[in-house]
Amino acid sequence: MAWVNQDKCAIVGVGATDYYVRGKSWPRTINDMAGEAILNACADAGISVKDIDGFAYYSTAGAGYLDKFDTASLMETLGIPHIGFSATLTSGGGGVAGAPGLAVAGLMNEDCKYVVTIMALQQLPQHRLGVVFGAAAPSPENSFLQPSGLVGPGHLMSVLARRHMHLYGTTREAFKEVVQATRANTHNRPKAVRKDPLTDEQYWGQPMLADPLCRLDFCLETDGAVAIITTTTERAKDCRHAPALIHGCTHGGQREWGRAFAWMGMPDPHFASSGHKYVADRLWEQTGLSAKDMDVALIYDHFSAMVLMQLEDYGFCEKGEANDYALAGKLRYDPATGCGVNGGVPVNTHGGNLNEAYIIGMTHVVEAVEQVRGTAINQVKDAEFALATGGPASLPVSGLVLRKA
Amino acid sequence: MTTTLTYGPARALPGEQIAITTNPDTEPFWLAAKEHRLTACQCADCGHFRMPPSPYCPECQSTAKQWPTLPGTATVFSFAICTKNPKNGEDYVYVPVVVDLDGAPGARLNANVSGCDAEDVHIGMKVAVDWTDIKDGWVLPNFRKA
Numbered sequence: 001m002a003w004v005n006q007d008k009c010a011i012v013g014v015g016a017t018d019y020y021v022r023g024k025s026w027p028r029t030i031n032d033m034a035g036e037a038i039l040n041a042c043a044d045a046g047i048s049v050k051d052i053d054g055f056a057y058y059s060t061a062g063a064g065y066l067d068k069f070d071t072a073s074l075m076e077t078l079g080i081p082h083i084g085f086s087a088t089l090t091s092g093g094g095g096v097a098g099a100p101g102l103a104v105a106g107l108m109n110e111d112c113k114y115v116v117t118i119m120a121l122q123q124l125p126q127h128r129l130g131v132v133f134g135a136a137a138p139s140p141e142n143s144f145l146q147p148s149g150l151v152g153p154g155h156l157m158s159v160l161a162r163r164h165m166h167l168y169g170t171t172r173e174a175f176k177e178v179v180q181a182t183r184a185n186t187h188n189r190p191k192a193v194r195k196d197p198l199t200d201e202q203y204w205g206q207p208m209l210a211d212p213l214c215r216l217d218f219c220l221e222t223d224g225a226v227a228i229i230t231t232t233t234e235r236a237k238d239c240r241h242a243p244a245l246i247h248g249c250t251h252g253g254q255r256e257w258g259r260a261f262a263w264m265g266m267p268d269p270h271f272a273s274s275g276h277k278y279v280a281d282r283l284w285e286q287t288g289l290s291a292k293d294m295d296v297a298l299i300y301d302h303f304s305a306m307v308l309m310q311l312e313d314y315g316f317c318e319k320g321e322a323n324d325y326a327l328a329g330k331l332r333y334d335p336a337t338g339c340g341v342n343g344g345v346p347v348n349t350h351g352g353n354l355n356e357a358y359i360i361g362m363t364h365v366v367e368a369v370e371q372v373r374g375t376a377i378n379q380v381k382d383a384e385f386a387l388a389t390g391g392p393a394s395l396p397v398s399g400l401v402l403r404k405a
Numbered sequence: 406m407t408t409t410l411t412y413g414p415a416r417a418l419p420g421e422q423i424a425i426t427t428n429p430d431t432e433p434f435w436l437a438a439k440e441h442r443l444t445a446c447q448c449a450d451c452g453h454f455r456m457p458p459s460p461y462c463p464e465c466q467s468t469a470k471q472w473p474t475l476p477g478t479a480t481v482f483s484f485a486i487c488t489k490n491p492k493n494g495e496d497y498v499y500v501p502v503v504v505d506l507d508g509a510p511g512a513r514l515n516a517n518v519s520g521c522d523a524e525d526v527h528i529g530m531k532v533a534v535d536w537t538d539i540k541d542g543w544v545l546p547n548f549r550k551a
């Protein structure tokens with residue numbers, strides 16, 4: 001049955017800072033960068049920052065591990081007079097695509113009128129995402145994980161990737177194709193961190209950080225901030241751009257995935273998955289659509305292998321067939337035609353976390369907005385529906401479908 | 406081409422660099438390890454195993470626990486191969502494994518495996534517990550090729 005809030009709210013503003021290689025944003029501060037992203041998003045929407053009266057976060061506003069900011073500091077910093085809504089999706093980057101749905105909840109409850117979702121991060125030497133689990137103080141729970149030397153998210157997910165290879169014959173060639181297909185979309189993006197074409201030799205020559213994943217299978221470690229503004233579709237008529245309608249938005253997941261790679265207790269087939277099947281099925285139920293109806297897919301790509309598993313969980317291909325799907329070129333965007341390749345849906349036309357920047361998934365939401373507005377740098381021809389995903393990570397993970405107005 | 410890389414002998418991470426903490430739910434596991442006894446948290450009402458140990462049985466919500474002595478053998482469920490000591494960045498080949506514990510269906514441990522070259526570790530490989538002394542007098546279960 002169609003979602004009761006379908007198309008009733010829309011993303012009307014997007015804004016960002018420059019993207020910096022990890023640690024290079026200093027002496028900017030986290031509130032400086034968050035403020036710039038919010039002000040840019042307000043300008044994009046055509047509203048005053050004083051119109052903002054809601055915040056819908058995920059990942060406890062700061063990737064869960066780094067310098068934090070919060071509603072109080074943002075209100076004080078930016079002069080926001082009052083708010084009626086401030087909420088966060090629990091867990092980490094898995095919530096990025098669901099945060100606009102949280103905004104919808106606030107808007108439909110008439111708690112607020114313009115809601116900001118923001119992520120800002122700054123990885124100074126004492127705060128690196130790449131080794132976050134290894135650097136954490138021992139806790140009773142992580143004492144069952146940390147001593148194994150699985151120090152960062154990529155190390156954890158290399159273990160999932162290995163299981164996928166074992167069960168389904170997935171190859172490193174498919175990981176390479178994820179990296180290369182999305183790298184091909186950054187050469188014309190001024191802010192992208194990695195813009196050069198990537199040859200086979202360069203990929204195979206990369207150091208293995210956690211076999212079977214090499215350095216380029218790991219996403220960038222980036223500093224920067226990205227904000228989006230959500231309001232009602234009715235109110236969106238007064239904004240500067242065509243609204244990106246929130247057509248479907250889900251977050252959650254099922255217990256078999258649960259704490260996922262923080263436990264490593266997932267049974268097959270969930271272990272070698274992205275943990276998205278439950279939210280994907282709900283998203284398609286909400287919208288009456290399927291993966292094949294998407295014109296573009298912005299797939300959270302903190303690690304190349306996890307893109308393949310999401311393609312399976314969302315139904316772009318059958319479980320276990322992402323290797324062949326990728327190697328058939330179906331992730332590619334063809335700039336000559338503005339369409340996909342070989343019957344595929346273009347993935348990460350902005351270059352994704354692997355190549356453009358890693359702002360904990362916010363760039364995927366921005367790209368989804370620009371695609372359905374028709375203003376994307378790598379515009380998909382006649383794009384009507386865009387999928388963005390958050391995670392894979394511990395629950396909740398999330399999915400978002402935006403529709404052209 | 407998918408390269409098959411050569412890493413050489415897999416070693417457990419140095420115990421003197423590893424610290425753990427416990428709470429009342431998890432401490433019996435670590436106290437058993439001090440005695441070189443591999444156990445897992447089992448529901449004393451329905452028999453369901455769960456690891457890491459947690460307050461409630463997810464199957465029947467009982468808080469009653471028992472800590473049976475397991476055979477100490479396991480099967481590699483998945484693994485990674487790493488080449489840098491996470492504490493100091495030095496070259497150091499180790500293999501984090503996720504293992505299914507024999508005698509405790511559904512219970513898994515994360516550990517290191519040694520006793521073979523890293524590139525010879527494979528899913529389905531049989532391993533046996535190997536005790537590593539770590540900080541503060543605690544003992545960590547690792548595994549060795551069986």
Ligand SMILES: [Zn+2]
Binds near residue numbers: 448465466
């Ligand atoms: Zn029970």
